[in-house]
Amino acid sequence: MKRRVVVTGMGVISPNGTSLENFESALRRGESGIRYIPVLEELNFGCTVGGVPQGVDELAAFNFDEEELLAMNMNHRYGSLAALQAWKDAGFERPERADDRVYWEAGAIIGSGIGGIHTIAEKLVPTVKSGRVRRLGSTLVEQIMGSGVSARVSGLLALGNKVSSNSAACSTGNEAIADGYLRIKCGLAERMLCGGSESSSYYIWAGFDAMKVLARKYNDTPERASRPMSASAAGFVPSSGAAILHLENLENAQKRGVRIYAEVLGAALNCGGHRNGGSMTAPNPVSVQRCIKAALSDAGIGPEAIDVINGHLTATFADPSEIASWAAALERMPGKLPFVISTKSMVGHALGAAGAIESVATVLMLHRGFVHPSINCEDVHPEIEPYANSIPHETKDLPELRTAIKAGFGFGDVNACLVFRKWES
Amino acid sequence: MTEQEIFDKVVAILKPYVKNKDALAQVSHETNILDELKVNSARLVDVVLAFEDEFNIEIADEDADAVDTVGDAVRLIKEKLG
Numbered sequence: 001m002k003r004r005v006v007v008t009g010m011g012v013i014s015p016n017g018t019s020l021e022n023f024e025s026a027l028r029r030g031e032s033g034i035r036y037i038p039v040l041e042e043l044n045f046g047c048t049v050g051g052v053p054q055g056v057d058e059l060a061a062f063n064f065d066e067e068e069l070l071a072m073n074m075n076h077r078y079g080s081l082a083a084l085q086a087w088k089d090a091g092f093e094r095p096e097r098a099d100d101r102v103y104w105e106a107g108a109i110i111g112s113g114i115g116g117i118h119t120i121a122e123k124l125v126p127t128v129k130s131g132r133v134r135r136l137g138s139t140l141v142e143q144i145m146g147s148g149v150s151a152r153v154s155g156l157l158a159l160g161n162k163v164s165s166n167s168a169a170c171s172t173g174n175e176a177i178a179d180g181y182l183r184i185k186c187g188l189a190e191r192m193l194c195g196g197s198e199s200s201s202y203y204i205w206a207g208f209d210a211m212k213v214l215a216r217k218y219n220d221t222p223e224r225a226s227r228p229m230s231a232s233a234a235g236f237v238p239s240s241g242a243a244i245l246h247l248e249n250l251e252n253a254q255k256r257g258v259r260i261y262a263e264v265l266g267a268a269l270n271c272g273g274h275r276n277g278g279s280m281t282a283p284n285p286v287s288v289q290r291c292i293k294a295a296l297s298d299a300g301i302g303p304e305a306i307d308v309i310n311g312h313l314t315a316t317f318a319d320p321s322e323i324a325s326w327a328a329a330l331e332r333m334p335g336k337l338p339f340v341i342s343t344k345s346m347v348g349h350a351l352g353a354a355g356a357i358e359s360v361a362t363v364l365m366l367h368r369g370f371v372h373p374s375i376n377c378e379d380v381h382p383e384i385e386p387y388a389n390s391i392p393h394e395t396k397d398l399p400e401l402r403t404a405i406k407a408g409f410g411f412g413d414v415n416a417c418l419v420f421r422k423w424e425s
Numbered sequence: 426m427t428e429q430e431i432f433d434k435v436v437a438i439l440k441p442y443v444k445n446k447d448a449l450a451q452v453s454h455e456t457n458i459l460d461e462l463k464v465n466s467a468r469l470v471d472v473v474l475a476f477e478d479e480f481n482i483e484i485a486d487e488d489a490d491a492v493d494t495v496g497d498a499v500r501l502i503k504e505k506l507g
């Protein structure tokens with residue numbers, strides 16, 4: 001029998017909430033986590049607003065010991081806090097350091113888009129350039145290596161299954177969840193902590209500012225800056241944070257008798273090969289539609305089963321073509337598209353963490369029976385106007401909500417699509 | 426700086442890295458840093474950097490390698506301070 005995969009725990013460190021409770025209530029209220037970031041103005045960025053989770057150092061000091069903190073940059077802190085929340089939310093105690101038990105059945109795939117670059121820029125480069133290599137200390141490698149966050153989490157939680165970090169640009173968080181789902185489905189693991197983290201660093205955001213893809217017109221009104229699907233969208237708002245889903249084999253979860261949020265019904269990953277209008281920075285619409293259809297096919301459902309779309313929808317020029325791709329892949333005429341929302345309208349674009357944060361939002365909506373608003377698009381983009389009735393501007397309470405689809409489309413023309421279904425026992 | 430002051434500062438620098446908190450509670454000059462305090466050996470380079478910063482001295486690798494106990498560290502630092 002094919003193994004089924006369910007979500008039994010979640011953790012989130014987002015600009016508008018650093019616990020599931022706070023995050024859910026911010027989503028319901030349509031509360032933006034975007035703020036003015038003074039250092040961006042000092043450094044002559046065009047965009048001076050961004051998403052930065054609040055109170056993280058205090059949370060880290062409460063949860064990690066002094067030695068751990070000395071080796072944890074912001075990317076490690078975000079990812080580890082979210083993983084710890086998800087682990088506890090799934091009903092597990094944090095293992096004692098001195099306890100030699102290893103959870104061989106549990107692993108982690110936690111990725112980042114650009115990751116530990118702040119530590120590289122602030123510590124590695126100046127120290128090495130000035131001929132003081134020995135002053136780097138012992139904690140540099142673990143903070144800048146690609147697998148740093150998953151490695152840190154495996155030590156905190158004594159994980160013994162596959163532990164690694166993926167990277168697929170803005171599709172990273174979705175991809176991690178898809179890969180963890182496949183691993184459990186194949187019988188290679190019972191439980192996987194999956195998601196993404198991205199540090200709040202002007203070094204990460206600088207390249208996007210230089211590309212002129214960040215919102216520059218809303219520096220005085222940060223909460224209005226992230227405007228997916230809006231006619232006055234002016235680029236994406238850089239953001240940061242982490243989220244982790246605790247995925248588990250259904251049989252295992254039922255044996256443990258724990259709460260199940262949702263089932264991961266299907267997933268698909270592909271790439272557009274930078275063809276047919278696709279490029280390093282733009283998606284090939286054919287591959288986007290293939291990815292959505294492949295996820296539906298893996299889920300064993302038809303397009304009519306989808307109740308809500310949580311899109312990639314970043315507030316760039318790509319939003320209208322994304323909506324057209326959703327309509328084509330789901331075979332819906334204008335006016336008949338399911339609810340379509342962008343969590344980014346409230347949290348900005350958290351890059352490697354985006355798909356994970358938005359997946360937590362998606363699973364919360366299914367579990368609690370609501371659709372959060374997509375804010376800042378009262379003036380729907382003219383090309384999206386035919387679908388305007390599908391965009392909720394305020395929270396909808398919908399206990400009948402069953403099936404949601406979440407996608408991420410990243411630089412490199414890579415796509416990831418996930419189908420979640422509310423768990424009904 | 427008195428030997429006691431150096432000792433107290435050395436113990437304070439070691440504290441975040443100590444896994445055996447019971448041994449730390451009874452720390453003396455004879456306490457072995459790796460075997461008794463259970464400091465992760467990979468972190469010794471960070472401890473040495475912290476000594477350098479705290480006391481404004483430089484510690485050569487061969488001098489650092491000869492440090493086994495808290496007392497060894499105190500003696501080395503005292504020597505460097507002249």
